[in-house]
Amino acid sequence: MMIIDPISLLKFEHSILRVRFQMIKECLNIELGWKMLENTHYFIVNWHAKIEDKYVFPVLEKMGINVKPLSNDHLLIEKYGNSVLKERRKDWAERYIRIVIDHNLNEEKIFPKEIERDILKDIITDMRNFSGYFEFTGLSEYDLYYSD
Known part of the structure; x- marks a missing residue:
C-alpha cells in the first residue's frame, strides 16, 4: 500500500478501523475485546479525528464543503x-462501532479524490511523534510517499 496524500491515508485508516471493529465485536465477551476497543478509541480520539480536524477539514472548508x-x-x-x-455495556459498544463506521462512510462521501500533498509532510511529522501509530495501523514509513 502506498500512501500518497492525506485522503488515501484517512481511507486506509478507515479500513483498519473496520477490520479492528469486526474483531472487537467478536471479542466483547472477554477482556481482550474491551482492551482492543479501548486502544481503538484512543487511536480515533487522539490521532485520527485530530488529524482530520487539524489538516483535512480546513482544506475541505475552503473548497466549500x-x-x-x-x-x-x-x-x-x-x-x-x-x-x-x-460502563462496559456490549449494546453500547456495538452502537459506538456503528456510529464510527457510519461517520467514516459519511466522510468518504464528501472527500475529494485527493487534496494538497504538501499536507502529508506535516501529518507524517505528527505521525512519527504519535506513539504506537505504526503498530496500530501496520504501516511502515516505506508505505508513505512524500517528495519535496
Whole structure:
C-alpha cells in the first residue's frame, strides 16, 4: 500500500478501523475485546479525528464543503466512547462501532479524490511523534510517499 496524500491515508485508516471493529465485536465477551476497543478509541480520539480536524477539514472548508457536522461527530464519538468504556455495556459498544463506521462512510462521501500533498509532510511529522501509530495501523514509513 502506498500512501500518497492525506485522503488515501484517512481511507486506509478507515479500513483498519473496520477490520479492528469486526474483531472487537467478536471479542466483547472477554477482556481482550474491551482492551482492543479501548486502544481503538484512543487511536480515533487522539490521532485520527485530530488529524482530520487539524489538516483535512480546513482544506475541505475552503473548497466549500460543510465539515462542521463531521467535526461535531468527533466530539460525540469521544464522549460516547468514553461512556462505553466506563460502563462496559456490549449494546453500547456495538452502537459506538456503528456510529464510527457510519461517520467514516459519511466522510468518504464528501472527500475529494485527493487534496494538497504538501499536507502529508506535516501529518507524517505528527505521525512519527504519535506513539504506537505504526503498530496500530501496520504501516511502515516505506508505505508513505512524500517528495519535496
